[in-house]
Amino acid sequence: MPQPLATKPVSLKDLWESRPAVPTAATFDAAIFESLPPPAQRYLSWAIAPDTPLASAVRLQMHGTIKLGNQWHRFSGEEVIRWQRGMVWRATTWMQGLPILGADRLVDGGGEMRWKLLGLLPIVQASGEDVARSEAGRAQGEAVWLPSVLCQPEITWTALNDVQVQADFTAFGEPAHLTLTLDDRGAIQQVALPRWGNPEGGDYHYGTFGVVAEASGTFEGYTIPTRIRAGWFFGSDRFEREGEFFRCTIDRARYR
Template identity: 55%
Template sequence: MMTKQLSLDALWESAISKDRPFCSNERSHLPEAARRYLEHAIAPGTAIASAVRLQMHGEIKLKSWIPFKAEQVICWEHGLIWSATAWMNGLPILGSDRLVDGAGAMQWKLLGIFPVMVASGSDITRSGVGRLQAESVWLPSVFCNDNVSWTRMDSSHLHSSFVVQGERAELDFTIDKTGRLKTIKLPRWGNPEGAEFHYVDFGGIVESEGTFYGYTIPTHLRIGWYFGTERFESEGEFFRATIDNAIYR
């Protein structure tokens, strides 16, 4: 088992490449909406990836919106690491959010020296699993796994259920007639009110997409708590990200 201090590079190198290509004929048993999503997200013949490495920039809301640049690795077998630099009042805050082999942690330091936020424990881990579930849309190949079940709500609404890091994910997708992802929603463990942790509706709006190495993924998203209610716009949204590059293995 890996330690939670694993680096981005080490997590990326831990990914096991799969030689199996994506074939839409193997998805003929799925609901039509699920096939439409997968066939839009993964080009025919694309290798089924177990990891993605992302470069991104955007804004994160603390007391106000502040800019960030980040690099992230999602390795489906082990978890994720998001390593970023944000700027508050012109000063850099460096750190990472991580979930590796069932252990979640956050560590952020002003100028890379003075601690700003350090957190770990069961609540942080469970919340991190929710983040991994939501960000599975950047690694669409995971939806090709046999343990993923699909339910078609109607032609534009789709439900996906699977287990990752010991927690069951219940994801609701909205897609258009081409299979393009428009929104994602799930119950995520968190405490956006600052009190006790509990499950809260969480999700995001996909404003644009791009294709990298055969994978078509969201490239501009608005993400936050209370998704699906008026509170999302007024107080829940806290993360706006633009994907600059993605590589797969």
């Protein structure tokens, strides 16, 4: 059961500086994964350079646009993912020239969204089990920004065909079924997964969430999607019409 966040939420900086749950000094060696299905081997070899230390956290700087209602608004943001502990995404967007500041959090099982106009007037405040489960799905999908966690022995890989592979695992208290669509090199083209949410505004339920990767870049030995489009109803016409709500470019990634 997700736990409520503390009165003072864990900050992005605090999460970044916290110690990993299981410290490791391992580095990436593709030979260890020779028993995996070929698409999984191609992906990991594309995503992680030989001898790269296997990180448990990533810190991302990004910019892009986010859809609020029927309007797209620019944003700039920063995110930390600390695997199995949580994530914090802090951003600023603008509506009619006025800044909206806030954060989405999933830390130690508690999830929340807090957004304020001018940093003072509440616009969105939500928390509870449904929010935590939805944020868990988001963090699971964002494992492709922290590819080292997909090297863990508890990941089960299944080749669906020559260009698609599914990673099954549990993270942040929720089962994950991540389907990666790859090119011939192993580069990510798309990511899809069942995610808990309420994109139609009613009761929460599992829906298909997905990402289109339009560019990639390499940071500290990790190659990750750096320009993406994301949203609900992935794989259907509704994704383009109404499901897509997030477009971003990764400007920098740091690992530890």
